[in-house]
Amino acid sequence: MSTYKTAPGVEAALAGYRLPEKLGFGLSTAPVMFSALYANGAWDEGELLPHGPVEIWPGARVLHYAELVFEGMKAYRVGNDTPSLFRPQANYQRLVRSATRLAMPAPSEALFMTALTAITRACTPFIPRVSGQSLYLRPFIFGTEPGYQIRPSLTARFLVIANPAEVYSAGPMRVSIERDDSRASPGGTGTAKTGGNYAASLRATQVASERGYTVALWLDAGTRQLIQELSGMNLFAVIDGTLHTPLLDGSILEGITRDSLLTLARARGLTVVERPMRIDELLEQIRSGVCTEVFACGTAAIVSPIELLGERDGTEYRPRDVDVVAASLREGLLAIQERRVEDPFGWVQPV
Ligand SMILES: *Cc1c(COP(=O)(O)O)cnc(C)c1O
DSSP: OOOOEEOTTHHHHHHTOOOOSOOTTTTSOOSEEEEEEEETTEEOOOEEEESOOOOOOTTBHHHHHOOEEEOOEEEEOSSSSSOEEESHHHHHHHHHHHHHHTTOOOOOHHHHHHHHHHHHHHHGGGSOOSTTOEEEEEEEEEEOOBOOSSSOOSOEEEEEEEEEEOOOOOSSEEEEEOOSOOOOOTTSSTTSOBHHHHHHHHHHHHHHHHTTOSEEEEEOTTTSOBEEEESSSEEEEEETTEEEEEOOOSSSOOOHHHHHHHHHHHHTTOOEEEEOOBHHHHHHHHHHTSEEEEEEEETTTEEEEEEEEEOTTSOEEOOSOSSSHHHHHHHHHHHHHTTSSOOTTSOEEEO
16 A cells, blocks of 8 residues: 555544435445545645545536546445455456546556555444445546646546445336437447446436336447447346346446356356347347346446336336346355355455
8 A cells, every 4th residue: 555645634524424324325425535636647645535525627627528437346344344345456457448548547556546445444434334235435537627628638636435335226127228319339438437428328317217217228329239238237138047248349338247247157157148139139038038037237236136128119028037146146246245255256355
């Protein structure tokens, strides 16, 4: 861990914090955050600060040109006194890939790990010890240089904020198949964890929600047939007893939960298939019963069951099973994350 500054007020902020009774997901914010600044081609050492508003120039490039990349990860403290992170290097590598796609500077791995370690250690007393609960960590980088010239920002800020949280759960999800808007295409920013992808998804989410659905399902921009992912989660289907998920085609986010589930399922002897998945074929397989279950995954929800997929015209497709394979994989992954079982994959990293 490299050295960093600690601002006045951090101790008081930590001492004054109480875990709320209802945690929710992102409802309560940890009392400290980590901040590092980039200027003249280098990052400073970073500082642990009380959580609070940050100053930004109104002309800052993030506010106009969406120069922003982020990560989402969790620190767990269920089975042990000391907290642990889950595959933090994978998050770091993805943050670098995201930043590279947007021509933004990324912190060194040492600075990234210092920030996560500093926050996690400071927040240890209130990392929940109930299974399913954790400290959600949100590292992000944004371009701070004011100006309208279209070129990468010369200054940036790296922040990590955190939230003691429950598993994000919307219950069995009702998925709205989005046939009009598109979110990402090969060569675009779909593989980067960046705010613009979310901005592009909001209208479909709003329409879906007005129609009683939980989330939108994205299809490829070219043929509108290939399944991509949900707005913030990757998709899986159980077809004929095997596990299928869309191939990483250069337009979907490489989910760390997705990758972990593939590894876990293979280790359990399940056949896993990464391939281009056509929506009309999947719907037919749900109708005929060949596809028995569909679910989604991501750090926040881990594994989230899907109850139905629906079209704009009201046609609905309900897989026979809801949360069967999904529940088993969720419990398997969560047990490793929470250190309730041996971690055969070297994923868990004590802090
Ligand atoms: C973060 C994210 C995911 C899930 O990735 P995890 O690493 O599993 O949390 C999936 N899709 C999108 C668009 C995302 O931003």
